[in-house]
Amino acid sequence: MEMLPFLLLLLCNYLSPVTALNAEGSVLLTLKQSITDPEGSMSNWNYSDENPCSWNGVTCKEHSIVSISIPKRKLSGFLPPALGSLSQLRHVNFRNNKLSGKLPPELFEAQGLQSLVLYGNSFSGPLPKEIGKLRYLQTLDLSQNFFNGSLPSTIVQCKRLKTLVLSQNNFSGPLPDPFGTDLYSLQKLDLSYNYFNGSVPSDIGNLSSLQGTVDLSHNHFSGSIPPTLGNLPEKVYIDLTFNNLSGSIPQNGALMNRGPTAFIGNPGLCGPPLKNPCSSETPGASANSPSSFPFMPENNPPSDNDFGRSENTKGLSKSAIIGIVVGDIVGICLLGLLFSYCYSRVCGLNQDSDETSFDKGGKGRKKECLCFRKDESETLSENVEQYDLVPLDSQVAFDLDELLKASAFVLGKSGIGIVYKVVLEDGLTLAVRRLGEGGSQRFKEFQTEVEAIGRLRHPNIVTLRAYYWSVDEKLLIYDYIPNGNLASAIHGKAGLVAFTPLSWSIRLKIMKGIAKGLVYLHEFSPKKYVHGDLKPSNILLGHSMEPHISDFGLGRLANIAGGSPTLQSNRVAAEKPHERQKSLSASEVAANVLGTGYQAPEALKVVKPSQKWDVYSYGVILLEMITGRLAIVQVGNTEMDLVQWIQFCIEEKKPLSDVLDPYLPEDADKEEEIIAVLKIAMACVHSSPEKRPTMRHVLDALDRLSISSD
Structure with a gap:
């Protein structure tokens, strides 16, 4: 009889590891079984614990799981439907892993979810319509995945949504209605690099809480730009580049005083700040609306080939074709005269000059002589409208044409201009800062200062590679530094x-x-x-x-x-x-x-x-x-x-x-x-x-x- 208590004790100790873990811990173990974990991020997820609150990446409140966060750990596999049974779950963060598969609709049974951050994975398939159940959702970041299909109409039921980032996926179709009316809490909106089509919803102009950049670039939006977008806060930058938009660009509110970089890649757009003026037949166009903004090359409107798009455009009328041909002939003649003048004025008969520059009006090829040399800076200051990109480094192998045709993303805005991340066709990444749009009398002072800064070379100082000066536009081109500040x-x-x-x-x-x-x-x-x-x-x-x-x-x-x-x-x-x-x-x-x-x-x-x-x-x-x-x-x-x-x-x-x-x-x-x-x-x-x-x-x-x- 004395052995009985000891045997019972052994039996209890034997059974306890099997029965100790609570139900929420068991749910997380189904997640662990669905995932390959090469770095051992879930190594302490074990049945032997009473609850999962001490596990890596898990946060609890009053013994209930409220957060699962395991970013950047090379996790692969899929998310099991059972995660939706965690009734107190508020935050899910698996950013920058290798997870794949479809999002299970059951995940959205966790109706208290406030943030779902899955960017930088390989998820695919459509976004389930059950997303509309998440009435408390504030952050949804699904960028850099392979999601497809249209955005479910139920997403407008997530009225507390503040951050919606869906960039770099395969979403298509029009945006659900009423997108801008119901999602009135939005502060950040990034839909870039998808296949969204249809018109840009006019009620986006109602989103008065938006901040930073509203990025609708690199999609298939068509039709005209709604003037109501001008109702957005003036500090908001609206990026509409590389779509199929057409008509005149509204000149009101937040749409005013924007450079052409917000609109390029839409061959059908016209009017300021683009160089192509609107015809009298263009809806909303004024009779004379030329732009003095020199960021895009003059007489060189963007073409389909420039932007990597193949568009189904209607045939041009005879009068339009004649106009284009005449314009091209005049342009070629002017360029020929300018080249002849430069050649005779500066280069003379010297064919052995080893100096190089880039022809802005041409194809960006190297030439054996310069229209404007450094020792002729006075001539340059008097002719600053020639729009030359000035390299400050012998390794600079790009020209202004390549820079203008590159993909550009807004990195930030400050009191000293806008900074863009620019990716050239060959993959070279640069940071480009736009300075003021005024001033034409201080080029020599600017040149002296910028070239002195350009000579600084140290591994702990950002290198200034080139600059661009014209009457209305000044650009500084730096090395791009990838890890933020x-x-x-x-x-x-x-x-x-x-x-x-x-x-x-x-x-x-x-x-x-x-x-x-x-x-x-x-x-x-x-x-x-x-x-x-x-x-x-x-x-x-x-x-x-x-x-x-x-x-x-x-x-x-x-x-x-x-x-x-x-x-x-x-x-x-x-x-x-x-x-x-x-x-x-x-x-x-x-x-x-x-x-x-x-x-x-x-x-x-x-x-x-x-x-x-x-x-x-x-x-x-x-x-x-x-x-x-x-x-x-x-x-x-x-x-x-x-x-x-x-x-x-x-x-x-x-x-x-x-x-x-x-x-x-x-x-x-x-x-x-x-x-x-x-x-x-x-x-x-x-x-x-x-x-x-x-x-x-x-x-x-x-x-x-x-x-x-x-």
């Missing part, structure tokens, strides 16, 4: 449910890279430059998370180019103090410069920028990377800058854990290293410029730190 890497990106936090070793690598770039600017650049506007948003991250300092000298270039940047703090050492005093009042400086949290306190005095300004900004960036907090910290009902907050924490003798970024505890063994960097940061943000170290001393300290930790 440091601000997003520290704090995450708006609209994303989750992000991968930076480890301490990566943060230290970024800190050192920024320091190296600043040392080069301060000590080895020809003019010993000052950046003047250093902050995480203009530190870009490369393939291996190496930092690249960007936007150097941008404010001055925009000012010369005739733009009106909202923040002209990109000052260089050559700028005179009295020029700043004329352009900004002390109160404006305080609001625009010091208000960012990155500028040195002495900037309020509007003195000549010094390298110690960059040291202070760098110190704030170090503090931001250590604490994970923004440069302006909310404390109760008041705000203070990050430097003041750190000083407050030191005075209050707060523990280090209260100061560190919450994502850093896993690197607790680096505590001494973190404290050492914190001390370097505090030295950089000293209130007295004279007591701040030079960037050379900062870099030496970081190098010694790395050596001692090895």
